Amino acid sequence: MDQSTLSPAMIEARAISKHFNTEAGRVDLFTDLDVTIARGESLAVIGRSGAGKSTLLSLLAGLDTPSSGRVSIDGQAIETLDDRQRAELRARKISFIFQSFHLLPELTALDNVRLPLEIRGAADPERDARHWLSEVGLADRTDHYPAQLSGGEQQRVAIARAFATRPGLLFADEPTGNLDEDTGAHIIDQLFRLNAQEGTTLILITHDAELAARCQRRLRLHNGTLTEA
Amino acid sequence: MTLLPRLALRQLRSQLRTTEWRALLLATWIAITLTTLLTLLGDRLERGLMRESANLLGADLVLSSSRPLDPARLEQLNVSGIEQTQVVQFPSMISSPDNAEHPPMLVSVRAADAPYPLRGEIETLPAHDSPLPASGEAWVEARVLQQLGLKIGDALQLGYSTFRISAELISSPDRGSGFRSFSPHVLINRAELKATGVLAPGSRANFRLLMAGSPEQISALEAQLRPNLADHERLLALRTDQPLTGDALGNALAYLKLAALTALLLSALTILLSLRRFGQKQYTRSALLLNLGLSPAQLLRIYLYQLLIAWAVLALLGLATAAVLDTLLQGWLSNLLPQRLPDPAALSWLSGAALGLVMLIMLGLPPILSLARVPVAHLLRGDTPPQDLRARALLVACLALLALTLFMVLKAPLAALILLVLLVIGGLAFGFIAQALLQKAAEPLARKLMLGRLLRLRLRQQRKWHRLQSAVIVLLLTLLAVVWVSRADLLTEWRAKFPTDTPNYFVINIQPWQRSDLDTFLHDNSIDSTLYPMIRGRLTLLNGKPIRPQLTPDQLGDNTLRRELNLSWMATKPEHNELLAGQWWSSTPEQPQISVEQDMMEDLGLKLGDQLGFDIGGQSVEARITSIRGVQWTSFRPNFYVIFSPGALENYPSTWITSFRLDGPRKSLATEMLQEFPSLTLVDIDQLLGQLATWLKRLGDSSAMILGLTLVCGLILMAVTLLQALEQRRFEAALIQTLGASAEQTRRLDLLEFLLLGLVCGVLASLSAELTLAGLHLELLHVDPKLHPGLWLILPMLSSLFFVVTGFLIRRPLQLDQCYRLLKAQS
């Protein structure tokens, strides 16, 4: 066991700030935020549009570097890693689910799920991919292309793809944003079921109060400050 | 298949449906085809005409002279170990004694000694067993048989002799240089020449001594000969001279290459823009693939594989297309080329594919490299791609490299560079003028129409693209119009400018003893013509001192000094010459006087009263300039730089020359004349120009083919440029519609924009085509330029049609729901 898995917190952000230099001048999105997320915890980030939720998420996922402050994921300080190491860290531990699904249109559902497994050189990508598709209830749609699937089905393929690599950490940016209420609820059920089953740490952004309520913790980002809600 | 190539293949297959990939593939296909085709042709010609010029020259070294070879010279060159043989070549009219209905035909006759040739081989049908036609026999080219309606075994008349045609000449080396190499050939034995009576002292002919030997001997001989060549002598060696037809074909090839360069540049621009758009569209996708765990290096490889797969398919396709077109082109040229072209080097089949690869990689690498640097966070924020300065710098470097490669492939760097600069300057000028005109044209519309105001906005918004589009289309249309018009027109117009009584026959080599008989013949048949004496001499003295030291280097290069001049003498001024200054002699003056042509006066800085000295057959004759004449060199009448007063030259050996016109049925008089005076050299100008016209037409056809491909390139490019602004157009259309315009109105707005763009481009193209044609007329043909009203009608129509059709083909996706979904997702 390496030292990182001994750390109790999955994500630790200390005094992180983010500002952008735009043509209109400097924009301070937030300053000195502290976030600690425990292993296996589920957390919702809520807030108005433009509050900086997606930006915060990309910092916590190590996709972006804060203007100041430090972020560590699973005990590894992000700022000490170079691009390649960060990509490696992401490949080992992190998955994403996006609002607009982001499936590759030329690949079937099965191939979409299989792709990250193949990239990581999994022993039997095909079997794993089938397993995860049946987990989200799409066992009979393996050979369909994204264009032949409904929005909800596409998002389920995306969820299967996210879990297929057995990530310790799952980020979801408004996963139900493009779906109607019923479909959204169904997706949420599957997301939380798999999350509980796999013991994944889940961080999601949502405008949906119901979805937020199902998380163990809720953080509200407002005017650059973060408060427990 | 492993993961990355598989992903690349899938990706490529799904992208085949996008317009940018189709445009890219098409452009690359054409580029590969064109390059392969031209390299094949170029290689064939080069091998046929230059590298294997030993075969073409028929020897290792050739001494060529416009006078019979000097016996002393022959003695000097009679070195042991050097093989030698002599050839005489001259233009002549031949006829068929049995088929009197066929008019005599202008050919180039070669009379050779055996062994002949010393290098290379003569190919005949049926195959021959003796090196040359036997006594009383002749070998002729297919064109002779065709035109005179003859077949093997038939008789032909040359001068006083009748020859039996014993074989058809398929190919033969030593065709001579310049125009005579393009005329149909007749080959006879030199022993037969005297009997024909067509050559007499002073006759116009080319006398050649062919030599072959070991390289050392040949270069020793060459070194010995070259410094002391006489004015009328030339030395042709393998290394030093691009012999024969090489020049003409070389020029033709250079022309084709430049046309191809234009096509290649257009293809490159198409590929560049297609890949740019492709890169933009791949932005999100790349972020996703990176997010799924691909490393940037792997991502790079996927895109490279994609390009490579596309290239491999296109290379095969391009090769096949080039092979087909190559066969076509060979068919067109085969009748005209002196020899069957050899097969090209195997390697030249690969040139197109190689260039295609370089193009795709050079143009593809910059966008692909910036894709590998896409931040994954883009997936969360959905921001637009930032300006990638490194990619720009890389692109510039790649473009420079590509340009270099193009120049190297075309092997005409200077011409290519000039063309490039011209294209860029012309393009920029046309682009800006067209765009300014568009704005101007939109002003009145804006005042009258509601759509006019939207149009003004549209024109402002699209001005960058309009500039590019109009530049390309104006250049293309100009090129097209000029080639189209000049292809058929130039020669016709050039001939049409001559008065109807312009002579169409020349008779040269008239011997003094034939003069009075011929005069009678002409007079009896009421043929209007005058016989002029002709004598060749070299200008050597000015005012009693050698002329060369008195001239500037520029003047020393003048034509009148470099070769022997045709001199004449006469009592009265020729009617068709104009007296510009001085006075014509009234009778036979005591001291010889001369009348000099105006240009020669100016070029050599001569003035009235100057004393000129000429070397005529080794003897010196001096005379004073007493008048200046204006001469129309294109009048098809005997013209002379220098005319002497009577009494000065009569004692020197001379021949006589005349020209006249025969029309319609009276053309048969030419046949009669040849029958009565078989040894005369009658030159049928109509036939001569006809032979030239055939050449021009074949070359025109060949270049039209390449130009056609260039045009296709241009059209694809236009489609791609319209595509570039498609998102902007879509967005604008949606916006206008939500603001209250109907879908019909946005459609009309587009129509108006394309129509206007087409009209402006068409008018500009007509203007530039007229200017180019006028330039060609003035510079090349010295004909007054004339307007082509048809152009002003057809070009604007053509270009409007083109813009509307492409515009609406590209526009169609606007009406699909998918477009609205896309818009919704964007907002």
Ligand SMILES: Nc1ncnc2c1ncn2[C@@H]1O[C@H](COP(=O)(O)OP(=O)(O)OP(=O)(O)O)[C@@H](O)[C@H]1O
């Ligand atoms: N690279 C950048 N440069 C300048 N401003 C940026 C940049 N990235 C984000 N922003 C700004 O930061 C703010 C927060 O953006 P962010 O996408 O994090 O908001 P959000 O809370 O996710 O909003 P939404 O709920 O609409 O997705 C926005 O105003 C955005 O314009």
Ligand SMILES: [Mg+2]
């Ligand atoms: Mg967001």
